[in-house]
Amino acid sequence: MSSSYVEDPAPGHGSLPPRAAFSSDARSMSLAGTWRFNLSPSPEAAPEGIARDAFDDSTWGTLTVPGHWQLQGHGKPAYTNVHYPFPVQPPLVPSDNPTGDHRLTFDLPAGWPDEPAVLRFDGVDSCAKVWLNGEELGVTRGSRLPSEFAVGHLLRPRANVLAVRVHQWSSGSYLEDQDMWWLSGIFREVTLLSRPVGGVEDYRLHADYDHVSGLGTLSLTAAEGVLLSVPELGVEDLPAGRPVELAVEPWSAESPRLYHGEVHTAAERVPVRIGFRTVVIEDGLLKVNGRRVLFRGVNRHEHHPRFGRALPREFALADVLLMKRHNVNAVRTSHYPPDPYFLQLCDTHGLWVIDECDLETHGFGDLGWAGNPSDDPRWGEAYLDRMRRTVERDKNHPSIVLWSLGNEAHTGRNLAATAAWTRERDPSRPVHYEGDFECEYVDVYSRMYADHAEVDRIGRRDDPNERRRSLPFLLCEFAHAMGNGPGGLLEYRELFERYPHAQGGFVWEWLDHGLARRDAAGREYFAYGGDFGEQIHDGNFVIDGLVHPDRTPSPALAEFAKVFEPVRIGASAEGVRISNHYDVVGSSHLVFRWTFEDDGVEVAAGELAVPEVHSGQSRDVPLPRLPGASGEGVLTVRAVLAADTGWASPGHVVAWGQLPVTPAADPVPAAVGAPLLRERGLLRLGPGAFDAATGRLVALGGHRVEGPRLDLWRAPTDNDRGSDDPEATQWRAAGLHRLQHRVAEVDGQASALVVRTRVAPPGLGFGMLTEYHWTADGDRLRLRVDLEPAGEWPCTLPRLGLRMAVPGGFGGVEWFGAGPGEAYADSRQAARTGRFSSTVDALQTPYVYPQENGNRADARWLRLTSAGGAGIRIEGEPVFDFTARRWTSEDLDAARHTVDLVPGELVHLNLDLAQHGLGTASCGPGVLPRYRLHAQKASLTLTFSPITLEGAARWPVRPRSASSRTRTGTVSGTSRSSGSACAWSA
Template sequence: MPPSYFEDPAPGRGSLAPRAAFASDARAVSLNGTWRFHLSPSLAAAPEGMHAEDFDDRAWDTLPVPAHWQLHGHGKPAYTNVHYPFPVQPPEVPSDNPTGDHRLTFDLPADWPDEPAVLRFDGIDSCGRVWLNGSELGVTKGSRLPSEFAAGHLLRPRGNVLAVRVHQWSAGSYLEDQDMWWLSGIFRDVTLLSRPSGGVADYQLHAGYDHVTGEGALSVTAADGVLLSVPALGVEDLPAGETVRLPVEPWSAESPRLYAGVVHTAAERVPVRIGFRTVVIADGQLKVNGAPVLFRGVNRHEHHPESGRALPRESALADIELMKRHNVNAVRTSHYPPDPYFLELCDVHGLWVIDESDLETHGFGDLGWAGNPSDDPQWTDAYLDRMRRTVERDKNHPSIVLWSLGNEAQTGRNLAAAARWTRERDPSRPVHYEGDFECEYVDVYSRMYADHEEVDRIGRQEDPNARRRAMPFLLCEFGHAMGNGPGGLLEYRELFERYPRCQGGFVWEWIDHGLTRLDAEGRAYFAYGGDFGEQIHDGNFVIDGVLHPDRTPSPGLVEFAKVFEPVRITATAGGIRVANHYDFLSLEHLSFSWAYEEDGVAVASGDLAVPSVHPGQSAEVPLPPLPDVTGEGWLTVRATLPEATAWAPAGHVVAWGQLPVVPAPLPPTAATGAALRFEGAELHLGAGTFDAATGLLTTLGGHRVHGPRLDLWRAPTDNDRGSAPSEESQWRAAGLHRLQHRVAAVKRREAELVVRTRVAPPGLGFGLLADYHWTADAGRLRLRVEVEPDGEWPCTLPRLGLRMAVPGSFGAVAWFGAGPGEAYADSRQAARVGRFARSVEELQTPYVYPQENGNRTDTRWLRLTSADGAGIRIDGEPLFDFSARRWTSEELDAARHTVDLEPGELLHLNLDLAQHGLGTASCGPGVLPQYRLHAQKAGFTLTFTTVDGPA
């Protein structure tokens, strides 16, 4: 074979026809484990004859399989989102093409049958050439798709030598530009499978459901002699090609009923799980079992911070459990078919799946799509091969309700051909592809990052394209979860629920792709693009998930869970409305309870009787008997699981709602009792000491403090940095990161200190006039801040509030307000009113790329105390936001990784009237108008007191 085989745009060679992924009672041997490994900088430098049985590999390194060699000290990872990291001249790739040679010697089990056998590779990136006992089996491309090679004729009892040469770059790399780390190697399972004569070569289950009659139609397509048995349904030895109809329970993502069965011949038995469901498009909607579904979905790359796409099974299970616990009901397998085990879990636990082919050519967009393989006939076989292998491998999963042709490969004849083949091969599932903008060959209309206004227009049927108007609409990507965010999820949900054709979407994306790395001091952090010396990279754009790399849920996932909860609990004039937003389930599987709190302290609780509520309906239930309270009263109602499920323990909260019952009492009378005293360079007012020249507070009850003074800056979020011109660029152009404070006057009155200031950036003519009005009485120091714009403001404000520094020993934080997690103007649905306590460290959200985080909103009062209980308390009149951290906003702004943040001696406290919203401008729409913060006349009041011991 000529050395250019890896540059051939055609699919690989020598592999068997694709078939369903399945396990059976036929013998199988995992070849995972420790292999011999040698990396060469190019094919020309690779050792000759490495495939020979007698080749001496004793001096080679070892490498685990599955694995990526870059994550084991051989070469380095590289991240790009769009750009190809090599010159674009398809199908050619660089001569400097890292080549990894893998060798394994293995013995057969003593009882290995004398039958045909195949070697199965579930994933090789990007091109592998395979030899067994010196004989070539073939070449595989399509990195995230399986290839099987006939091997039985070459096997021997002992000393089998399997050799695989893997090239980092191949023609296939042009089809795999999928916004992820470029990582190479044999990264999924390698298995030797006995294939008994007369066994089950392949099969396809058909399990439709008639929602009118309640009957399932069951059959199996397979070779003659293959039978299907399903004991629970009384089906015994149903021949292939025959159909039986019988009453069944349907499968759905909400109730994933599976029937255990077996596809069998005299020579082989294949256990199967059968889910009865029918997917159709009718009345402009995608319907399953007769009902439209709303996709509350996420896009999922496979990722682990140590092993990359060589994902451990326990991580796949963790993903499923986290999705279910956070009200995710759908997954788009971006942008390739996942490990088959993940789809098994989707069947068992219940998730709708868009299964996507291993295809993306995004880098050609930088070239105006010139040379894009999607419309080039020499790539047709590759496109069809990738789609064929996807469909054949995954065809028996009831969780899959849509096939996707790939992602961001523009359009062309090859995608149209793949759509035709898919529809003919499997008419039971519609075809998806976002890049077919005119919807010429797809069955659903799909967009990514459409803003709320566009979705509203689509919902109102204002699209000029009649074909699109007749289709279900999906946002295959929305809510870009990069860093702090996304904002605006609530408004998307409201659109999905307003317009029947708008059937939800898939947040981008599930997990941050950070890779674990150690700094010079041995401290672990998560690396992103550019951290490995890449010349071309896209920085932290790979850090855009609702999970942190270690699979800790981000505040964005907590917000998603609240926004898309399947039960809506709200107040009515006379009681509580409980609305069912499931697609299929009634509410009988949930328990409801209530808790009543006064000023954040529980005073009563009990169970709540809720009648059976069917999907799409609601019921009003009366308020439970509540005790009289004199403080602020809040009723919280929770819907929980009464019994453990496979994905959550008993008591797991599926949904909650909080109802205001008694408003907060009026704030205490304004503090005006204490006199202002002047002593040298200091002013004394109540518990406060002030610098006489600047009017700044310097001590509070004997505690050294600095400030507060007006603050407008926040460490920009990824979303602040997105779009053009970005909010961050406008803020920096306006000098908001380097404001200067001019004290215009310090006015001393008998019982009041008034400090008049102007806060403005250097070199520019606009600013804010800020007046601080201080008064005091016994134990309380009251501050009224009045702000007024001065001049023409050119941009929004990051925040409007006060900044002050307090002793670092005040590390225990308690508050009455919204919590427990961070919240912002357009991402605050998950915050409830209550009393919460955290350490300062626990208030931080460790975003991989440090940025503004940790804001708590709607705070009534805040206590900051040391270990002995001494500290300060701050009350709002009525509310304020706060954040507390051991570094300044400027230090947070300068940091690029979490290890860059060094705790200082002081605690830096922000007390805000408001902050600018988050939006999703890192890739998508910016902040909605109602959440944008503008310079305008404003005022807010805070009261400071000292705390001498535990509350």
């Protein structure tokens, strides 16, 4: 059987012209379910005659459709970001081309009408030939686009045989080099549709809105005899081509008003939902219904950790609800049209959408774009075909405000022609494409990963290109959300609000694309590139979302929600200032509730009377009547939903702000006066016991501890490892991951212990002079650490603080400070001041690729306790950051998956003065200068107190032997010295 069609650069053949996606009262039949399946290593090795009724498929296996064969035990997934996983010789593909044969035998339901019918495939990756009852229907290409075939003349009541031969690689693969897993098969719905004679073949709804008059203009484009009825608007049997003007409520992402109606003929009725809105570019601004919009957006791939792109509908809904609850207002459908159901959800719940064509040729960038199909006339019809199918399928969705030609396909005549066709076919929506750097054929200026300085220049219109200066500006990708980060979101938002034509952007990306696997012990983890034995892969670059693979929000999503909250709550001279940053709506849907806390304990609460605040305006209201505070008094005001919205319940917090009312009292330092005692190799000072040789704390009130001592290392984040000159590489070159501690002096004074050390990496001449100054009263042990760099430091510091270890039973955590989630220097807007409780285990953020995580900021005090209540308390003068884990930073650094992290017998505690920022250098700018941590003179003061209960275990403390103080060990195959870990010995 010939497979020459696989390498044909033209579109597929045999399918019907593209049309709008819709359902109707006509009969339909889903063909989803269990199909017979056989995988061959190549087209030539595939069996002959699979389309024949008599073909024997009894020896074949089975496959669930929709689904990918690689996720059902046939072959393996592979991940690349840019590189094609096959030799680049367009349009040719390898002879070793896995070919999956699918067969389904089905009966027609009783009463199936004897009339035309259509067989619809919503997504097949990457190329397929289709037969029904032995007759070839045609060939599909364009994996994430629909194909329909006329089949009414071939159907029979019983034993219809549908055969589909799917090829993993085809000429279409050159146009589908998106940053995602290579997965094959029939991954979207397959449906048999009855098409009644005289029915609705296709239609286009026009629902414009005039923001000046408040009137909408409604019309229908369809074949003669097709009518439109919208009872709610008094529209009955409106013929196609006849506009009608009506008083309507407009549709927006903030107020997604939809009118329900029907497009109908005597033979068929199609339910429709109509949203009135007008999109224009005016005065260099993108406006919807006369208002500038600010895209607080995300890029979204379709992905599920078990089903890949065969995404069940409940997970599409989960995505939309999570987005709305976290103040996301826009989605770019990277880099292909989504399942149509997702767009229905965007219409319903309200999201601005950039609908993107199924097109990317990124791998040609490795070849200097030589041979790129975007400028090769052989591929011209394929480009147009993909865009036609995108636009025709999705044209009736009010949520779509921009068409996008595709992604990272450079530029050329085929893209220009596609833009021209799109603009002519649908002049109601502007055209987007980031790769048109000169903006010759697009309507908006779009960039990826421009740093803050560049966005500022663009915002100031400091650009020699006049065309670019005149257009609205979007960051179609920014703030790469890979691992711990991104940092710098706040500064982007400030630029978007400073410059009107800088109209926001789309974070890359929504979801980590991890695939669920189990290790030998049966523990589940999420796999990424290389975990399936791929020869060419891009590692964990596919793990770069605001949401973990199981759709658990990451800390970055909370940060996004806070930074881009549509209402800003702050202080003013009159009391509380409420600023409305919605694009359209006022504040009437919100209730403003306040709480007042004294040292983190709520002492009063109420509701703040806030008159309507219109979009773009602010209003000051007086402070509520507050009680006095004995400690630090903080007023928190929350804007919550007043009523159910469909995406969240009443009381859901949309925005919040905190106002300091009573400043914190100065910390009361531990009194100096407890004498220093010596006994059998130990020094005792108040509740503390120290090793006499090293001056290191080994017990606190009978609780055995290890440390604290200076620590400068963190397990690098994805952003630390990113960029052309990664911070993590500089840190390792400077030896910060293997610091050694030399004790210069242990100075036991009458009522103090002073330990002087030099902390430095081996083989290098710089270091940190560190002085630990201990004093105590009866039950409080105070430490002041003075730090001074020695020599010339070649790089920034990952962190600056102390590391210690405490018993593993101290698993309960309570603190007064910033929380409840993790916070870092340039990603801390979501952290509020309060009193929080958790566990050591719950403090961890399980990033798919383990890395620094879990830092809590600005702690006034911290308690670590056992189930029985024993533990330690640490107080800051005034504050400190902390992390608490059951593994060391070295364990975290060595791990590649979450299952590599095995809890130990200790809780490892970092008490930090500061950490280096996060940035977004995994793909984008690094850490802004003000968040970079440099070696400098510094001081950190903490007070330690034991929490002991009657009957709590109290262990005898013995001095370490010399060997235990200098031992080396290995963690997960990485050698480390005692200078970089808290050792534990009896």
